[in-house]
Amino acid sequence: MSRIAIVDGIRTPFIKAWTDFQDLPAQELGRIAVRELLERSRINPQDVDEVIFGCVAQPIEATNVARVISLLSGIPKEKRAYTLSRNCASGIEAVTSAAEKINSGLDEIVIAGGTESMSNIPLVYTKEAMRIFLKISKAKNPWEKLYWFLKFRPKHFLKPQIGLQFGLTDPVCGLNMGQTAEVLVKEYGISRKEQDEFALMSHRRALSARGVLKDEITPVILPPEYEKVIENDNGVRENITLEDLAKLKPYFDRYSGTVTVGNSCQVSDGACCLLVMKEEKAQALGYAPLGFIRAYAYVGVEPSRMGIGPAFAIPAVLARAGLQLNDIELMEINEAFASQVIACERQLKNNNIGTLNRDILNVNGGAIALGHPVGVTGSRLILTLLKEMQRRNLSLGLASLCVGGGQGAAIILER
Numbered sequence: 001m002s003r004i005a006i007v008d009g010i011r012t013p014f015i016k017a018w019t020d021f022q023d024l025p026a027q028e029l030g031r032i033a034v035r036e037l038l039e040r041s042r043i044n045p046q047d048v049d050e051v052i053f054g055c056v057a058q059p060i061e062a063t064n065v066a067r068v069i070s071l072l073s074g075i076p077k078e079k080r081a082y083t084l085s086r087n088c089a090s091g092i093e094a095v096t097s098a099a100e101k102i103n104s105g106l107d108e109i110v111i112a113g114g115t116e117s118m119s120n121i122p123l124v125y126t127k128e129a130m131r132i133f134l135k136i137s138k139a140k141n142p143w144e145k146l147y148w149f150l151k152f153r154p155k156h157f158l159k160p161q162i163g164l165q166f167g168l169t170d171p172v173c174g175l176n177m178g179q180t181a182e183v184l185v186k187e188y189g190i191s192r193k194e195q196d197e198f199a200l201m202s203h204r205r206a207l208s209a210r211g212v213l214k215d216e217i218t219p220v221i222l223p224p225e226y227e228k229v230i231e232n233d234n235g236v237r238e239n240i241t242l243e244d245l246a247k248l249k250p251y252f253d254r255y256s257g258t259v260t261v262g263n264s265c266q267v268s269d270g271a272c273c274l275l276v277m278k279e280e281k282a283q284a285l286g287y288a289p290l291g292f293i294r295a296y297a298y299v300g301v302e303p304s305r306m307g308i309g310p311a312f313a314i315p316a317v318l319a320r321a322g323l324q325l326n327d328i329e330l331m332e333i334n335e336a337f338a339s340q341v342i343a344c345e346r347q348l349k350n351n352n353i354g355t356l357n358r359d360i361l362n363v364n365g366g367a368i369a370l371g372h373p374v375g376v377t378g379s380r381l382i383l384t385l386l387k388e389m390q391r392r393n394l395s396l397g398l399a400s401l402c403v404g405g406g407q408g409a410a411i412i413l414e415r
Contacts, residue, residue: 003293005287008041013230013231013233027059029271033271034111035073050107053084054089055116069115088372090114091381092411093409111274114373116373132157180303184343248262268372270376295412302406310401314408323412382411
């Protein structure tokens with residue numbers, strides 16, 4: 001098969017939920033990214049065969065958000081688009097799905113990525129309240145309507161159920177994502193200090209990289225006044241210290257836990273997209289690709305140990321590529337939690353896969369500092385990795401994520 005090229009890519013800033021992007025829905029964030037990619041790459045929208053986007057919390061007003069993004073971006077209505085979800089790996093799944101569609105001959109040029117507005121994940125009514133509303137709407141006369149109104153109990157029925165909380169809780173093991181991180185803390189004997197030190201490293205690296213990260217970010221002008229411009233990820237804490245992190249209380253296990261909001265990823269809004277095609281097509285169009293997909297792998301793990309996924313996806317993808325861990329020159333592992341990355345380090349060593357070199361891991365910071373819009377991060381890791389490989393003139397890079405529900409994803413990229 002031909003090599004699959006990633007020609008170019010762009011993302012919005014990653015913004016803490018309920019702040020600057022709270023009024024921008026997922027489809028608008030995606031439109032901003034795709035429109036900028038079309039402009040920068042100078043690709044003719046008519047030549048784009050398909051748009052594939054990952055999104056975990058699809059907006060109810062745009063249920064196939066990829067199609068909405070495609071049309072809003074000016075890609076002709078005759079072109080195809082679909083949305084997918086593999087939880088935290090949705091953005092990487094969009095890219096590997098694009099590769100499969102291209103290698104199958106169904107597509108030649110695909111825009112793939114992810115979009116997420118975690119700010120706009122709705123609150124929901126209880127099932128009892130929904131049933132009453134339905135009865136009221138179907139009442140045949142005022143007396144019947146009054147009967148059901150009198151059944152309504154505002155204090156009980158209007159108590160909000162938080163959609164985000166449902167989305168971040170595994171329905172099989174019953175644990176939320178932070179609780180699965182606490183499982184790994186106990187299993188691998190990870191101290192609070194280790195987690196906070198890792199978090200501090202993420203913030204310091206992200207702060208130092210703010211200049212180079214501008215290369216992958218398109219500024220966003222905020223409506224409705226269009227006077228404020230957002231140029232940087234806003235989750236990076238500029239003056240944070242280890243002492244500051246140590247003051248934070250455990251969030252998911254308040255009595256004996258060590259996972260805090262300071263050593264966990266941030267809930268964020270954002271979008272990212274990549275232009276994908278065969279190597280020969282890129283050459284014919286005069287592009288110098290950022291890099292190529294060498295191999296990728298997805299694995300399943302125990303849902304309660306969700307964060308350990310990369311420790312099993314990484315050896316799987318290395319085997320497919322015929323490589324060893326020490327062949328990799330640059331690496332990104334999504335920082336869902338500091339404890340989760342540390343657990344993966346230890347599991348890889350325990351399984352004789354190798355020792356992760358932190359000097360080449362998440363060199364521009366990770367989700368603890370930059371944020372983790374869940375359906376987007378996989379594509380962001382690919383973009384950040386390829387841009388940094390280009391700056392350093394490196395040949396082999398690897399990106400990996402843990403995945404809610406108990407999976408792991410990994411991809412090897414080459415230049």
